[in-house]
Amino acid sequence: MLPTELLMFRVKGGLVEPRRLKATTANLRLAESVIAAFEANLGKRRAELDEELRQLEAGRTDFKVLRGMAHLLTNSCATFEAGGDIEPSTVREKVFGLAQTHPPSRHRRTLVLEQAAAALSTERSLTPEDIGELLYSDLPDQQRMVTFDPPEPKELVERFNLAQAQGMLYRAYALVITARRNEPARYKQLLKYTKFFGLMVTVEGDPNYGFTLTMDGPTSLFSSTTRYGLAMAKFLPALLHVTKWDLTATLKPRKDLEWVDKSEEEWRFELTSEDEYVSHYKPPEEHDSALEAGFADRFAKLDTPWVLEREVDLVPVPGGVIIPDFRLVHPDGRNVLVEIVGYWRPEYLRKKFALLRKSGRTDVIVCVSERLNLEKAGVDPSDFDERLIWFKGVLNPKDVLGLAERLTGSS
Template sequence: MLPTELLLFRVRAGLVEPRRLRPTTGNLGTADMLIQTFEAHIGKRRHELDEELRALEAGRQDFRVVRGLAHLLANRGTFEAGGHVEPGHVRARVFALAQDHVPSRRHTAHLLEQAARALSTDTPVSPAEVAAALYADLPDQQTLVALDAPTPLELIQLYDLSQAQGMLYRAYSLVITARRNEPSRYKQLLKYLKFFGLMVTVEGDADVGFTLTLDGPTSLFGSTTRYGLALAKFLPALLHVTKWDLSAAVKPRRDLAWVDPKDDEWSFQLTSEDGYVSHYPEPRDHDSALESGFVERFAKLDTGWVLEREVDLVPVPGGVILPDFRLVREGRSVLVEIVGYWRPEYLRKKFDLLRRSGRTDVIVCVSERLNLEKAGVDPSDFGDRVVWFKGVLNPRDVLAVADRVRPA
């Protein structure tokens, strides 16, 4: 992401709009020039790269764009202390030897020779290597050793997304409306919400859509942007969900002279049609071989039921349930939750949410290999809606229960 000072945006009638780069020949050329500059400096010190970048942006009106693109490239680079001796160890040795001597050019050369001999235990170390390693761990002295280089178009797309992410740094209210669409995306969405520590309230259903309301940083932590950074990191995950709208209330920046002092709130709006590209990996169709095996075996059956994958978000007080499958036939539908191989704390939370949901249309498939007793879990509450299985889950067993389950 980009630091605050590199965010470029405008405000129209209270609506904040982040800067976007069109993939024109000029912008692609600038991106390519920067990528080549970084690649040419692999094996060189950070300060040499920084000097080259300053020269490239000198005299350009779009120097902040150049600086932003370079910042994103630097985040994809690996900078390390050069050489095979640890700088902190070198400093400790040199400073210890230098304590009893008056600094001089002659003494410095002698000191480096002494330190080199002392450090040449397993591998020979030269005085020049000692001098190079002395401050090699400082940021500007580190060496660019590798670069995960994007294409020019990918760099521009990353820049656009980073500008949009920056709009969420100061968000204090965020609402996402996700309509029914590619079902497997919902599970990844919830996983990222949990991963980034975001608190969410879920309302709605699979047919109409789901509304996810998230609290922002200013409502919870005052002026800190810690939660805002989490919201920003979450945005690329949202891009994998199709057909959604995002609305955020943003605290205006008072450090900018052009900001209207009368503004007490800005609005930031995004939709799935805005064309942003995520750099997070695509979600998998299934979480495990257990689920994919179930789908394969179900496909071989001649049945009137249709199997849909990861369809319904089920709001529950204190959480949300995302069953693995939905079975549909002649207007009826039942949900299927597979509980395979998980830790005790996960099992306790899973069964507690299922119980509190009050849903009578959920078939709970439980592996006999789970130590439910150790986890303090008793699935008997679900009566004949429990399907036990050993190595694999037989679709016929699930369908036999589906035929007699009462819809919610």
């Protein structure tokens, strides 16, 4: 992401609009120039890269764009390390210790570096020049670029645009997302990232019309920090993998800027899946496990009017959300949810059954592998008896369909 000083936006009627670059020839050439500067400085000190970037920036009115691109490349595509096989702190300790034994003279530095080189030479012979370079090589501007994975110029422009949008959320204290019916596995990734970034989520809605996810925290808790807003900003690239959604964020205004309307008590930032921002997060796999993938493949070979849908439902429960693995839908409107429990860790099993119990839902078929020792895990599945399927090895979709028919009857 970008530091606050590199964010560019305007505010119209309380609505925040971040700066967004088009993939024009000029912008792509700028991105190409910044990338080329990094490539040319591979193996060199960061101070040399910074100097080349300053030369690129000279006379440009869009210097903030150049700095933003350089910041993103520095933090996501390049690796900087102190050079040499010896820790700079070790070199400094030796040099400073030797310096105390020599009276001030014009030859003092040379003598100290020569003696330090002789004392520190182990696997290879060090020169006084080597010692001079190692002395402060751990300082940021003296570190060398050891790796650089260059993006395409268009990718850098896209990353810059996303970083500007993320920056709008730094001061967010409430976020409302309307996620409509989506492709498989998208909801699960969405909830995974809300948990990973510590966001508190309230879920309402249904799979046919979509879900509303509200993420907020008492403003009194977040009035003096941007930590929650930063979490929302980090969450945004995950949201981009959801296929249809709208987002509205409530922000604290930047009263430190001279050009803003000081009378505004809050700002809004709005975004939709139609805005075509591009995520750099890895897209989710369609299936979480071979067990689920195998069940879906076997179901596809059956001649049945029932349709198997992948992770299209969010089931709110106190203290969490369940995303059942599948939803079975009949053309006459009947439907049931299917949860496959094949993971063995006791903590996972206890949490899974606790959430299923808290949900109060009676339309969830629970499929459990016989290899799991529920008793040892402290799990009693007896209250799921009418909706429980035990399977050994592979889950037979005919067993699931049979139970679905018994649970729902015919319309």
